[in-house]
Amino acid sequence: MANAMLLPVLISFLVLPFSALALTQDFCVADLSCTHPAASELLFVTEGTILAGFISSSSNTVYTKTLYKGDIMVFPQGLLHYQYNDGGSAAVALVAFSGPNPGLQITDYALFANNLPSAVVEKVTFLDDAQVKKLKSVLGGSG
Structure with missing residues:
Protein backbone atom coordinates (compact mmCIF):
# COMPACT_ATOMS: atom_id res chain seq x y z
CA MET A 1 0.00 0.00 0.00
CA ALA A 2 3.04 2.29 -0.06
CA ASN A 3 2.90 5.08 -2.61
CA ALA A 4 4.31 8.58 -3.13
CA MET A 5 1.86 10.07 -0.61
CA LEU A 6 3.11 7.73 2.13
CA LEU A 7 6.83 8.28 1.46
CA PRO A 8 7.10 11.26 3.88
CA VAL A 9 5.41 9.17 6.57
CA LEU A 10 7.88 6.32 6.08
CA ILE A 11 10.83 8.73 6.12
CA SER A 12 9.59 10.31 9.36
CA PHE A 13 10.06 6.95 11.10
CA LEU A 14 13.76 7.10 10.23
CA VAL A 15 14.59 10.67 11.31
CA LEU A 16 12.23 11.60 14.15
CA PRO A 17 11.77 10.30 17.69
CA PHE A 18 9.31 7.42 17.74
CA SER A 19 7.60 4.97 20.08
CA ALA A 20 6.87 1.27 19.60
CA LEU A 21 5.02 -1.69 21.10
CA ALA A 22 4.25 -5.34 20.45
CA LEU A 23 0.64 -6.30 19.72
CA THR A 24 -0.81 -9.78 20.24
CA GLN A 25 -4.39 -10.44 19.07
CA ASP A 26 -6.26 -13.64 19.72
CA PHE A 27 -8.39 -15.09 16.92
CA CYS A 28 -11.48 -12.97 16.11
CA VAL A 29 -10.29 -10.03 18.23
CA ALA A 30 -10.33 -6.46 16.93
CA ASP A 31 -8.73 -3.27 18.10
CA LEU A 32 -11.46 -0.67 18.32
CA SER A 33 -11.37 1.89 15.55
CA CYS A 34 -9.20 4.78 16.63
CA THR A 35 -7.06 7.72 15.59
CA HIS A 36 -3.66 8.96 16.70
CA PRO A 37 -3.79 12.75 16.39
CA ALA A 38 -0.05 13.29 16.91
CA ALA A 39 1.62 10.48 14.90
CA SER A 40 1.39 8.04 12.03
CA GLU A 41 1.37 4.33 12.86
CA LEU A 42 3.31 1.51 11.22
CA LEU A 43 2.01 -2.06 11.69
CA PHE A 44 4.41 -4.95 10.90
CA VAL A 45 2.90 -8.45 11.15
CA THR A 46 5.34 -11.03 12.56
CA GLU A 47 2.91 -13.96 13.01
CA GLY A 48 -0.61 -14.75 11.86
CA THR A 49 -3.05 -12.74 9.77
CA ILE A 50 -4.52 -9.29 10.44
CA LEU A 51 -7.17 -7.45 8.42
CA ALA A 52 -6.23 -3.78 8.64
CA GLY A 53 -7.48 -0.60 7.09
CA PHE A 54 -8.03 3.12 7.32
CA ILE A 55 -10.44 5.69 5.93
CA SER A 56 -9.13 8.71 4.03
CA SER A 57 -10.12 12.13 5.29
CA SER A 58 -10.84 13.76 1.94
CA SER A 59 -13.00 11.21 0.12
CA ASN A 60 -13.91 8.68 2.85
CA THR A 61 -12.21 6.03 0.73
CA VAL A 62 -11.54 2.80 2.64
CA TYR A 63 -8.09 1.28 2.21
CA THR A 64 -8.08 -2.26 3.55
CA LYS A 65 -5.78 -5.23 3.18
CA THR A 66 -5.27 -8.63 4.71
CA LEU A 67 -1.75 -8.64 6.14
CA TYR A 68 0.31 -11.80 6.49
CA LYS A 69 3.63 -12.49 8.20
CA GLY A 70 6.15 -9.95 6.89
CA ASP A 71 3.56 -7.43 5.63
CA ILE A 72 3.50 -3.77 6.67
CA MET A 73 0.75 -1.17 6.67
CA VAL A 74 1.07 2.53 7.52
CA PHE A 75 -1.86 4.45 8.99
CA PRO A 76 -1.43 8.18 8.29
CA GLN A 77 -1.56 10.57 11.24
CA GLY A 78 -5.05 11.37 12.46
CA LEU A 79 -6.95 8.96 10.19
CA LEU A 80 -9.53 6.52 11.53
CA HIS A 81 -8.13 2.98 11.34
CA TYR A 82 -8.62 -0.56 12.63
CA GLN A 83 -6.96 -3.97 12.94
CA TYR A 84 -8.82 -7.27 13.16
CA ASN A 85 -7.39 -10.78 13.51
CA ASP A 86 -9.28 -12.73 10.86
CA GLY A 87 -6.87 -15.68 10.79
CA GLY A 88 -7.27 -19.03 12.52
CA SER A 89 -4.77 -18.39 15.32
CA ALA A 90 -3.24 -15.62 17.39
CA ALA A 91 -1.55 -12.82 15.46
CA VAL A 92 1.50 -10.86 16.56
CA ALA A 93 2.61 -7.50 15.20
CA LEU A 94 5.11 -4.80 15.97
CA VAL A 95 3.66 -1.30 16.05
CA ALA A 96 5.68 1.89 15.73
CA PHE A 97 4.55 5.51 15.87
CA SER A 98 6.24 8.48 14.21
CA GLY A 99 6.38 10.37 17.49
CA PRO A 100 7.05 9.69 21.15
CA ASN A 101 3.44 10.45 22.21
CA PRO A 102 1.01 9.60 19.38
CA GLY A 103 -2.16 10.25 21.36
CA LEU A 104 -5.16 7.95 21.15
CA GLN A 105 -8.83 8.58 20.55
CA ILE A 106 -11.01 5.47 20.38
CA THR A 107 -14.06 6.32 18.30
Missing part, protein backbone atom coordinates in the same frame (compact mmCIF):
# COMPACT_ATOMS: atom_id res chain seq x y z
CA ASP A 108 -16.64 4.38 20.34
CA TYR A 109 -15.45 5.83 23.64
CA ALA A 110 -15.25 9.34 22.20
CA LEU A 111 -18.92 9.17 21.19
CA PHE A 112 -20.51 7.08 23.92
CA ALA A 113 -18.33 6.98 27.09
CA ASN A 114 -18.92 10.59 28.04
CA ASN A 115 -21.57 12.91 29.40
CA LEU A 116 -22.54 14.45 26.05
CA PRO A 117 -26.36 14.56 26.04
CA SER A 118 -27.92 11.64 24.16
CA ALA A 119 -29.98 14.05 22.05
CA VAL A 120 -26.76 15.58 20.68
CA VAL A 121 -25.22 12.16 20.00
CA GLU A 122 -28.40 11.18 18.13
CA LYS A 123 -28.10 14.23 15.87
CA VAL A 124 -24.41 13.75 15.04
CA THR A 125 -24.56 9.97 14.49
CA PHE A 126 -27.98 9.32 12.92
CA LEU A 127 -28.67 6.77 15.69
CA ASP A 128 -31.98 6.72 17.51
CA ASP A 129 -32.44 7.31 21.25
CA ALA A 130 -32.58 3.60 22.16
CA GLN A 131 -29.35 2.83 20.27
CA VAL A 132 -27.50 5.77 21.85
CA LYS A 133 -28.66 4.87 25.36
CA LYS A 134 -27.67 1.22 24.84
CA LEU A 135 -24.16 2.19 23.68
CA LYS A 136 -23.75 4.71 26.51
CA SER A 137 -24.82 2.02 28.97
CA VAL A 138 -22.32 -0.52 27.59
CA LEU A 139 -19.43 1.96 27.47
CA GLY A 140 -20.13 3.79 30.73
CA GLY A 141 -21.42 7.08 29.39
CA SER A 142 -24.18 9.25 30.83
CA GLY A 143 -26.47 11.98 29.59
Whole structure:
Protein backbone atom coordinates (compact mmCIF):
# COMPACT_ATOMS: atom_id res chain seq x y z
CA MET A 1 0.00 0.00 0.00
CA ALA A 2 3.04 2.29 -0.06
CA ASN A 3 2.90 5.08 -2.61
CA ALA A 4 4.31 8.58 -3.13
CA MET A 5 1.86 10.07 -0.61
CA LEU A 6 3.11 7.73 2.13
CA LEU A 7 6.83 8.28 1.46
CA PRO A 8 7.10 11.26 3.88
CA VAL A 9 5.41 9.17 6.57
CA LEU A 10 7.88 6.32 6.08
CA ILE A 11 10.83 8.73 6.12
CA SER A 12 9.59 10.31 9.36
CA PHE A 13 10.06 6.95 11.10
CA LEU A 14 13.76 7.10 10.23
CA VAL A 15 14.59 10.67 11.31
CA LEU A 16 12.23 11.60 14.15
CA PRO A 17 11.77 10.30 17.69
CA PHE A 18 9.31 7.42 17.74
CA SER A 19 7.60 4.97 20.08
CA ALA A 20 6.87 1.27 19.60
CA LEU A 21 5.02 -1.69 21.10
CA ALA A 22 4.25 -5.34 20.45
CA LEU A 23 0.64 -6.30 19.72
CA THR A 24 -0.81 -9.78 20.24
CA GLN A 25 -4.39 -10.44 19.07
CA ASP A 26 -6.26 -13.64 19.72
CA PHE A 27 -8.39 -15.09 16.92
CA CYS A 28 -11.48 -12.97 16.11
CA VAL A 29 -10.29 -10.03 18.23
CA ALA A 30 -10.33 -6.46 16.93
CA ASP A 31 -8.73 -3.27 18.10
CA LEU A 32 -11.46 -0.67 18.32
CA SER A 33 -11.37 1.89 15.55
CA CYS A 34 -9.20 4.78 16.63
CA THR A 35 -7.06 7.72 15.59
CA HIS A 36 -3.66 8.96 16.70
CA PRO A 37 -3.79 12.75 16.39
CA ALA A 38 -0.05 13.29 16.91
CA ALA A 39 1.62 10.48 14.90
CA SER A 40 1.39 8.04 12.03
CA GLU A 41 1.37 4.33 12.86
CA LEU A 42 3.31 1.51 11.22
CA LEU A 43 2.01 -2.06 11.69
CA PHE A 44 4.41 -4.95 10.90
CA VAL A 45 2.90 -8.45 11.15
CA THR A 46 5.34 -11.03 12.56
CA GLU A 47 2.91 -13.96 13.01
CA GLY A 48 -0.61 -14.75 11.86
CA THR A 49 -3.05 -12.74 9.77
CA ILE A 50 -4.52 -9.29 10.44
CA LEU A 51 -7.17 -7.45 8.42
CA ALA A 52 -6.23 -3.78 8.64
CA GLY A 53 -7.48 -0.60 7.09
CA PHE A 54 -8.03 3.12 7.32
CA ILE A 55 -10.44 5.69 5.93
CA SER A 56 -9.13 8.71 4.03
CA SER A 57 -10.12 12.13 5.29
CA SER A 58 -10.84 13.76 1.94
CA SER A 59 -13.00 11.21 0.12
CA ASN A 60 -13.91 8.68 2.85
CA THR A 61 -12.21 6.03 0.73
CA VAL A 62 -11.54 2.80 2.64
CA TYR A 63 -8.09 1.28 2.21
CA THR A 64 -8.08 -2.26 3.55
CA LYS A 65 -5.78 -5.23 3.18
CA THR A 66 -5.27 -8.63 4.71
CA LEU A 67 -1.75 -8.64 6.14
CA TYR A 68 0.31 -11.80 6.49
CA LYS A 69 3.63 -12.49 8.20
CA GLY A 70 6.15 -9.95 6.89
CA ASP A 71 3.56 -7.43 5.63
CA ILE A 72 3.50 -3.77 6.67
CA MET A 73 0.75 -1.17 6.67
CA VAL A 74 1.07 2.53 7.52
CA PHE A 75 -1.86 4.45 8.99
CA PRO A 76 -1.43 8.18 8.29
CA GLN A 77 -1.56 10.57 11.24
CA GLY A 78 -5.05 11.37 12.46
CA LEU A 79 -6.95 8.96 10.19
CA LEU A 80 -9.53 6.52 11.53
CA HIS A 81 -8.13 2.98 11.34
CA TYR A 82 -8.62 -0.56 12.63
CA GLN A 83 -6.96 -3.97 12.94
CA TYR A 84 -8.82 -7.27 13.16
CA ASN A 85 -7.39 -10.78 13.51
CA ASP A 86 -9.28 -12.73 10.86
CA GLY A 87 -6.87 -15.68 10.79
CA GLY A 88 -7.27 -19.03 12.52
CA SER A 89 -4.77 -18.39 15.32
CA ALA A 90 -3.24 -15.62 17.39
CA ALA A 91 -1.55 -12.82 15.46
CA VAL A 92 1.50 -10.86 16.56
CA ALA A 93 2.61 -7.50 15.20
CA LEU A 94 5.11 -4.80 15.97
CA VAL A 95 3.66 -1.30 16.05
CA ALA A 96 5.68 1.89 15.73
CA PHE A 97 4.55 5.51 15.87
CA SER A 98 6.24 8.48 14.21
CA GLY A 99 6.38 10.37 17.49
CA PRO A 100 7.05 9.69 21.15
CA ASN A 101 3.44 10.45 22.21
CA PRO A 102 1.01 9.60 19.38
CA GLY A 103 -2.16 10.25 21.36
CA LEU A 104 -5.16 7.95 21.15
CA GLN A 105 -8.83 8.58 20.55
CA ILE A 106 -11.01 5.47 20.38
CA THR A 107 -14.06 6.32 18.30
CA ASP A 108 -16.64 4.38 20.34
CA TYR A 109 -15.45 5.83 23.64
CA ALA A 110 -15.25 9.34 22.20
CA LEU A 111 -18.92 9.17 21.19
CA PHE A 112 -20.51 7.08 23.92
CA ALA A 113 -18.33 6.98 27.09
CA ASN A 114 -18.92 10.59 28.04
CA ASN A 115 -21.57 12.91 29.40
CA LEU A 116 -22.54 14.45 26.05
CA PRO A 117 -26.36 14.56 26.04
CA SER A 118 -27.92 11.64 24.16
CA ALA A 119 -29.98 14.05 22.05
CA VAL A 120 -26.76 15.58 20.68
CA VAL A 121 -25.22 12.16 20.00
CA GLU A 122 -28.40 11.18 18.13
CA LYS A 123 -28.10 14.23 15.87
CA VAL A 124 -24.41 13.75 15.04
CA THR A 125 -24.56 9.97 14.49
CA PHE A 126 -27.98 9.32 12.92
CA LEU A 127 -28.67 6.77 15.69
CA ASP A 128 -31.98 6.72 17.51
CA ASP A 129 -32.44 7.31 21.25
CA ALA A 130 -32.58 3.60 22.16
CA GLN A 131 -29.35 2.83 20.27
CA VAL A 132 -27.50 5.77 21.85
CA LYS A 133 -28.66 4.87 25.36
CA LYS A 134 -27.67 1.22 24.84
CA LEU A 135 -24.16 2.19 23.68
CA LYS A 136 -23.75 4.71 26.51
CA SER A 137 -24.82 2.02 28.97
CA VAL A 138 -22.32 -0.52 27.59
CA LEU A 139 -19.43 1.96 27.47
CA GLY A 140 -20.13 3.79 30.73
CA GLY A 141 -21.42 7.08 29.39
CA SER A 142 -24.18 9.25 30.83
CA GLY A 143 -26.47 11.98 29.59
